[in-house]
Amino acid sequence: MFEKLSYLQLQEYWWFLVGLLGALFVFMTFVQGGQSMLHRVGKSEIQRDIIVNALGRKWELTFTSLVVFGGALFAAFPLFYATSFGGAYYVWMAILFCFIIQAVAYEYRKKPNNLFGERVYEAFLFINGTLGIILIGVALGTLFTGGNFVINEMNLSRWTTKTYGLEALLNFFNIAFGLMLFFVARVLGALFFIKSIDQKDIIKRSRTILRYESFIFLILFIYVVSAILTMDGYNYDPVTKVVNIESMKYLHNFLAMPIVSAMFILGAILFVIGIALGSLSKNENGIFYSGVGVVLVVLAIFLILGYNHTAYYPSLVDIQSSLTIENSSGSKYTLVTMSYVSLMVPFVVAYIVVVWRALSSKKIDEKEIKQDPHHY
């Protein structure tokens, strides 16, 4: 079945899947958003326990989404994997450190004799929820703003600045992108608490956070979208593959792909509806609207980055080294093989949904935490 697709179609299919995984990961960062406001929303020990346990049943899925996102990039676009991870070394390493400390924090936080004490593990969760997400946002921002790399005739990459990715932190757009992602995570985190926790103080504080922080998010969102629509992009000739700079490339991409534009607009509307439901009404289902919304918006962003003859990872040093879905992908055989594997994805999503529903059938409350000796 997949053998009949052209090489370019397979590359587009895999870019779509990578985008979808990235979008699902961003949705799942409600875990990080929730962690970042642990002490803001949870004012007593029992409240913090409730929050940690609500998030603790989901955190591994977020973690897994990130790992699979990385794995899919490795298999489908190995030149990006090699260039970005091997070049923007410090940024990726900092992100990984933020996720390493998260992985032990849930399990070890409440355990007796845990060496560091409860507060340190809570600090681990906070660092993961703030720095981890902001840095991921900065790294994603570089897909628009580019990196300092060159690729030689053997397709081996080399970073040209000794700051190995840290220079991305000096770019205003990247920082705004990172902060926007951070506030998306917090908005989703607050909506998740409203849906899954039965504790009135936590709900009240979550709704307050939504009211204020959704404004900060909106300001950042408007800035980032305006910047994307007006910035130069890197276009490549479909025949010669020569890369050139095109003014307002991403705006042109939106106009050239109306379905993607519709996806983006619908996603943004759904996201705002979710916020409105969570902050202005007693409705608890805002997470679904905002969740679907964020997936659509992020997926649309990935599609305008990689489709329509666009270099999705521009090189600031040598324009012809810029990465496109065509010059950075795996071979046709590997993409076909991996495409068969991708048929398992709906099955995976189905069992995740079944388990999620089974575990979330009842909201978490104080009683449950007090009764369960195994709680986080």
Added chain:
Amino acid sequence: MEHLSLVDWSRAQFALTALYHWLFVPLTLGLTFIVAIMETIYVKTGDEWWKKTTKFWMGLLAINFAIGLATGIIMEFEFGTNWSNYSWIVGDIFGAPLAIEGIMAFFMESTFFAVMFFGWDKVSKKFHLLSTWLVAIGSNLSALWILVANGWMQHPVGMKFNPDTARNEMVNFWDVLFNPNAVSKFLHTISSGYVLASLFVISVSSWYLLKKREKEFAKRSMLVAASFGLLVSLFNLTTGDDSARNVAFNQPVKLAAMEGLYEGKKGADIVAFGILNPKKDIDNNESEFLVKFTIPYGLSLLTYHKKDAYIPGLKELVYGDKEHNIISAKEKIQKGKIALAALKEYKKAKKSGNEAKAKEALEKFEKNSKYLGYGYLKSEKEVIPPVAPTFYAFHTMVGLGTWFIILFALTLYYVMQDKIEQKRWFLRLSVLSLPLGYIAQESGWIVAEVGRQPWAIQDMLPVGMATSQIDTSAVMLTFWLFAALFTALLIAEVKIMTTQIKIGPKEA
């Protein structure tokens, strides 16, 4: 340490993170199954006592699992961060198992792990049991895919070098999946994990019996663990034999290092115990060992099932041996350099549009491409891995593996005879054997990885060519950060684990 180069620090960091990660993975691989067996007994018998036992071991599993995840995430991304040339040159083949691992195994593990811990009162008994088994299957499936990837690095198959992209590309997925090296590696590695988990349960239970507490719990746990352990350790022995035979066929230099065999011979002995002579080199006539006890013809018999089979030594593998059709490393390096030069010529001719010259260069390249990797080596002796660590690690692993079979058999016997409580010397020995289990685990990986040097991909890509081109100081910095963080987390894990064991199953 200033003399260490980028590749040394990159290797050191990978070794550090891999060795830490492997302190936790085997226990997870085995304990998930032991817990699933215990829960099955609970569901079958309805005996609440088994539920309590299951929950206790499950609690310890969770502590171990968390740090396994923490140390695991870095492993995947390090291929990109520290081995970016590798990621491009073989990513087309290597990336696929990693992505499949994520889709097939990681989601299964993480989804059902939540049910296993938080679903006791939320889902039915049978659904919970199914979830526990799915965690066990998921974690073992994850091992399958990463070991397929590692097996491929030891014996690359199912691919072809594409001169246009300057990388190896997959041409047969099934060859990669059913690579004999990968199959035996997978079976040997997961069964070694089951051995460690059985040892863990027996050691903890022995400690309870020594302390004269949790007697019934300890004995029942020991019965499950010793039965499981004996079975899997015997299986581990056969898969180990299969693994060693694969090494003999595909990585003869590694086999020679594992056995300290400098000169090839027919009817080669196997070394049961030996102390290597540190002065020995392939160019001198020093004896290979200071002390050794050997089993006559053992190596020839085990590898080729023939008493007088020829096993090449390091000397023949470096300098060649016409009688046995062994090409010298020098010749391979020469051919490799021709292949590299031809590849460059090909790329240049292609760029300038000179098709005739490109064709000529391509023919030259293809004639020598089998030895492309050797073209990156500077001297013929580089093909010899560090002999001492490979030899000692191999013999430590085999010796300890044999001891574990005896330990499981004795435990089973004493438990079934209801004499285990009286055998206090044996209980002490069982407790002391737990660290030996970890030593055996790490030794196995030292044999596999140190014995493969200088190759990242056997005969194809040396480690020096596989690294990311970044400053050594950047890798040094992250090395020390990992060393500090992982050590701190390990101390925390051990403290938490021992505290939970001291609290005991009554609180479970």
